[in-house]
Amino acid sequence: MMALARYSLSEALVSLRRSWRTTVFALVTVTAAVFVAATALLVSVNAREVFARLGTASELTVYLKQGASESERDRVERVLAQAPGVTSHQFVSSAEALRRFVVDVPDLASLTTSLGENPFPPSFEVRLTPGPEGDAAARTLANALTQTGSVEDVRYDRQVIDRLLTGLTVMERVGAVLAGVLALAAVLTVTSVLRLSYQTRYNEISIMYLVGAPPRAIRGPFVAEGMIQALVGGALAIGVLGLAFSTFRTHYGQIVVDAFGLSDVLFLSPLWILGLLVLSALVGGLAGLAAAWRER
C-alpha cells in the first residue's frame, strides 16, 4: 500500500510539473469555487453569531391606547405580572417617552412642540427569558395582551429577528447553490484536465495494463493528482479569504463589533477549514478516479 501511495504521489507530481499550464487553469477554478463556498460560510457564521446575540436580548414593547385609564393600565400590568417567560417589566408614561425622544433625537425635538400634544402613547417595556421557551411565551403573551382591549400594539423584536433569520437561511441556500454550481464546474474542469493527462499518457497506461499493473496503480496517480489540485486550490482559497478577512477586520471590524454588540468578528474555525480542505481533496480524488476510469 505504501509502495502504491509513493508511486501515485511521485507520478502525480511529475504529471503536474509536465502539464503546469492546464494545472494552473484547474487550480484557479478550484480556488474560485472553494473561495465562494468559504465566503458564504464565513458570512453565515458571523450573521448567526449576530442573531444569537440579538436573540438573547429579546424584548416586548406594549403600547397602550392613547388616554388609557389607570384601571386599564393595571389590567395590563396584572397580565404581565402573571405571564411566564417575563423577567421584568417597566411602565413608560407618555411624558417619559417624550423626554427620551428629545434626548435621543435632539434634531427632531422641535417637532414635538409644534404638534401641540404629546404624540407618544404610554407603554410597557417587557424583558423576556432568552431562548426558545421565551419565544413561545412571548407569542402567547402578545395574544393575551391584545385581548385585554387596552393595548394598541405589541412590538415584538423576535419577529424581526425571525424574519431576518429566514432571510439569512434563504441567502445561505442561495450561497450553497452557487458554491455547488461552482464546485461542479471545478470538478468538471479537474476531471477534464486529468482526462487530458490520461489521453496524453494513453500508450504508457496501455503498456501498464498489458504487463499486469494492478488497476489501482493505474488510477492511483490520477486520484493523487486530483487530490493535490483540489487541496492546493482549497488552501489558496482559504489563504486569499484569510487575507481579505484580515483587511476587512482592520478597516471595518470595530464598526461591525459596535453595531451588533459582538466581542469580535469571527473567521472560520480550524474545524471548518479542515472540513473544507478534506472535502476539496475528496472531491478532487473522485474527479481523478472518474478521469482514469476504464474497464479492461
Add this chain to the structure above:
Amino acid sequence: MLAQTARPVPALSNWELLVYSPRSVIEAHHLTKDYRPGIHALKDLSFEVEKGEFVFLTGPSGAGKSTLLRLLLRADVPSSGDLVVNGRNLARLNGPQVQAYRRSVGFVFQDFKLIPRKTVYDNIALVPRLMGASEHQLRRRATQALAEVGLAERVDAFPLELSGGEQQRVAIARALVSDPLIFLADEPTGNLDPVLSLEVMTLFRSINARGTTVLIATHDRALIRHLGKRVITLDHGKMVDTK
C-alpha cells in the same frame, strides 16, 4: 522469486476439471474468435502445450497468430471455445484477476512496449515495485535479469538511447524479472536483423532450458528451422499442421 500478490485461482467447472491435465500448461479447446459475423480470426482451434515445452506459432499474415496471442494475454476473449492457462479459464477472469494473470506470464511484444520516460531499471522494476517488492530484492532481480540478456551496464539508460535489439532484450528482462511460468512472444524478432534475431532466440532457448514454457509467434522460417522445436502452423484461423 519476487513477492507477488497471490490471487486465488478461479474455481474450475466440471468440464474444465475433466479436460484439465496437469501436464498441459496451455489448452485450447474449439477456440473460435470472430471480429465480425462470418469473419473468423480463429476457427475451432484445439491444441495443448505441455509444461517446459518450446513451441513456435507460425503461419502467413492474417493466419491468426497475433489473435491467439491476444487471447493468451487476455487482451481479448474468445467468441466460443475455451482457453485454459495453468488451470485457469481466461474468459472467466475478472479485472483484477486478469492483471494478476498477466503478471504470472512473461510477454514480449514486437514493438517492445517500454515506457520511454522511464529508465531501463524502472521499466523492469515497475510492476514488482507496485506489488510491494523491496528495493533491495528488486535491484538484485533486475540486475540478474539484465545480466541474463547482456545489458547489465545499461541499467540507467532510457529506452530511446538503446538500439532495437537492446530494447527487445530489455523487454525480455522485464518479462523475466517476475520469474514467469510461461513466456509468450509476438514476433519478437520482427524488428531485428538476422544476427540480433539469432541472439534473441538463443535467449529464449536458455529461458526454456530453465523449465519455462515458451510460445513464440513468428513467420521467420529460417529461425524455426535453426532451433528445431515444435511448430504449430496456422492458416486462415485454423491449425493446418503441428509437428
